[in-house]
Amino acid sequence: MTKIKNEQLILASASPRRKEMLSSSGIPFYIVIADIEEKPLENEGGHEYVKRNAREKALAVSEKTLSAEFILSADTIVVTHEDKILEKPQNKDHAKKMLEALSGSTHLVLSGYSLFQNKKEIVSRVIETLVTFRILSAREIDAYIKTGEPFDKAGSYGIQGRAMGFIEKIEGSYTNVMGLPLSQVLLDLKDFAGIETYTQIDD
Template sequence: MNSKQKNKLILASGSPRRKEMLGISGIEFSVIPANIDEAPKKNESGKDYVKRNAFEKAVAVYKNFSQQENAIILSADTIVVTKNDVILEKPLSEEHAQNMLQLLSNDSHLVYTGYTLLQNGAELISRVIETIVTFRKISNEEINAYIASKEPFDKAGGYGIQGKAMGFVTNVNGSYTNVIGLPLAEVLMDLANYANIKPFQ
């Protein structure tokens, strides 16, 4: 470990995109994916849902895997939400993905990422970051071709802004990295302020 990074960091996520973004920052960390029931509760808002999921992921990793004293656990959860606060999770089928993309076509939607920093079972900070994304009108032919690429199926809302769907996007209002799955600027500031873990050391 970098001698300047005193606290060990654990990323409680198996997402390759989160791992890549955090790695680019020069911070050293290990990966221990969380395994929780991620189903939304009845009448739960999108913001409450991602905040709860992120916190529960961090707690699950702390209880089940991390016995290392003072280790910092970073967890995150990202969802796509319509303007009417309908949560769009990862599509379960081609038809499900098609319905999602048709819903997002020619309109704006919200992307929420909730994240938590936990140390020794105590919450250091939890936040929810919001980004507004606008799609151009997408033809059914484009939607079917995109679904055939298989890209939608491991992504909230059925699309990846950093992948083949980037051509659907006409505007991003807020954090771009938030849409990929981790609001990196905010996370790095909180790691420095709450955990004394700083990038690029």
């Protein structure tokens, strides 16, 4: 069992981007990484998959803790217009195939997140964002892969990194594409956990 520090919130994620976004909101939290197998079930759609992953991550961390802090977990995937789930690439060839599939088309980014306390689910949501890529040349794809950036990112790209120039249009939450629909998460933390950002605290 892990003894958690006296914080209000636990972030069940190893993602540096989620950590950075939550930190920027002025909310104190402590990280406990969830160790679960992330693999779609047979005939499982993207919405169901990310919501299940988020729930399982939160529950896994709940089982490792001794305290009653709120636990926030999240999972993000990319879904092509052909309804194919794209997670993190396994190797260079896998990353290349993903980027070729995204080139010149619109895809869906899905982030599921859950808020748990005392091993019980308080709220879970799936937020979606439409992202359109311009047509990418083979040279651009190869050069981007050589940077190493695609390998820890769903869909093989990071919207806040070197791939930002690939994006023609976004419909929906920008931070959702980074891995956490921050605006909606902050509303739920306030409404369901009484945890507020520094921007909401009176002078």
